[in-house]
Amino acid sequence: MRVLGIDPGLTRCGLGVVDSSGGRAMSLVAVGVARSATDLPIAERLHAIGTEIDAWLDLHRPDAVAVERVFSQHNVRTVMGTAQVSGVAMVAAARRGLPVALHTPSEVKAAVSGSGRADKAQVAAMVVRLLRLDATPKPADASDALALAICHVLRGGAQSRIDAALAAARATRRQGTLA
Incomplete structure (x- = not known):
């Protein structure tokens, strides 16, 4: 299974692709950051980040996308930008029929390190x-x-495989109705 992880941010949006053939054996495929200039209007910043996410989805062809779940922060401006980038990422994945999972920071910490x-x-x-x-x-x-x-x-992983199978079945049905 190939997963694109997205750490949403309006100035810097982290992107990381990992391959797994099952179990704990994983390997790095690609890692980087999509950036947007702070002096641009918000719509242009979102477009820049979205374009980069689209390019990563097209290049790396993940089976699933994992996005950090936005949580309330003290800085409303920061949380709004993060939420907007999350939405852009989820729409980009949905356009391709990819399952999207949202993980909280504590879930990520617990899964990766053993402690939330x-x-x-x-x-x-x-x-x-x-x-x-x-x-x-x-x-x-x-x-x-x-x-x-x-x-x-x-x-x-298991939920992603189920979601992917359901998405493939929906796509097949849609193609059948278009023919």
């Missing part, structure tokens, strides 16, 4: 260990995206 209260450094260290990397991906958004993908492999 782990700090960023502990999670990053486990990302390096689980993917057998030489160094922690930078910036932190990139490492967080890989943690999301890993979390999904460890927690959501």
